[in-house]
Amino acid sequence: MVWARGASTAVAAGGVTRPRHVAIIMDGNGRWAAERGWPRLVGHRRGAERVKQIVTACPDLGVDWLTVYAFSTENWKRSTEEVLGLMKIFRRYIQREAEGMSAEGVRMRFIGERSRLDRRLQDLMASIEARTAGNTRLNLTVAINYGGRNELLRASARLAERIAAGEITAPTEADLAACMDTAGHPDPDLVIRTSGETRTSNFLPWQAAYSEYEFTPTLWPDFTPDHLARILDRYGLRERRFGGA
Numbered sequence: 001m002v003w004a005r006g007a008s009t010a011v012a013a014g015g016v017t018r019p020r021h022v023a024i025i026m027d028g029n030g031r032w033a034a035e036r037g038w039p040r041l042v043g044h045r046r047g048a049e050r051v052k053q054i055v056t057a058c059p060d061l062g063v064d065w066l067t068v069y070a071f072s073t074e075n076w077k078r079s080t081e082e083v084l085g086l087m088k089i090f091r092r093y094i095q096r097e098a099e100g101m102s103a104e105g106v107r108m109r110f111i112g113e114r115s116r117l118d119r120r121l122q123d124l125m126a127s128i129e130a131r132t133a134g135n136t137r138l139n140l141t142v143a144i145n146y147g148g149r150n151e152l153l154r155a156s157a158r159l160a161e162r163i164a165a166g167e168i169t170a171p172t173e174a175d176l177a178a179c180m181d182t183a184g185h186p187d188p189d190l191v192i193r194t195s196g197e198t199r200t201s202n203f204l205p206w207q208a209a210y211s212e213y214e215f216t217p218t219l220w221p222d223f224t225p226d227h228l229a230r231i232l233d234r235y236g237l238r239e240r241r242f243g244g245a
Ligand code: IPE
Pocket: 026, 027, 028, 029, 030, 031, 032, 070, 071, 072, 075, 086, 195
């Protein structure tokens, strides 16, 4: 499906405008655990359980595309224990959720640089993408080892190859977009960040150029479908102008 910029919102029953593509920076797992005196990985496990609930809630809230930030290119700076623990959680999550995702009509995709990830994890990612490729109820994109600058660098290299091959002569924005990990995905209408931080931390800088932002103090493991529904209601009150008058 081709999505025109500025046209990717749906009008739900009752005339409320809903974002079709919601992107979430799932932050605050570590603090959630620390508040309870628990290891950070407990917070990450609880956070992974939340993803499932939010995924399940999206179709009924009118959301067709959900993109979640799970691990950034900067997160390798964390302790080996935390990084390995997170990778184990991703592997388990993908393995365990595969059947459920298929049954619920979720199409799962991944963005980010895969080559640095464990081979088994890469294989699992490819297999769930293939298994869910025919699903249409919700498009779930998980950003793992994702950084917007890293994505732009890789996309620029691909674009340069196409120019060198003579496929493209005068590159356009659409040509670069087609070289990104998100090629074919609509831009996010709304980006939510939990945990009270008001920064974007290298998440979708190209794609979110005209997105609306919502920052909530709720820590990710406490973020429920009700929180999401309230944020989506507020989105309906916004006026998006895309540079127009
Ligand atoms: C988000 O929670 C998950 C990842 C970045 C992997 P954090 O681990 O950043 O939690 P805080 O920000 O330290 O509370």
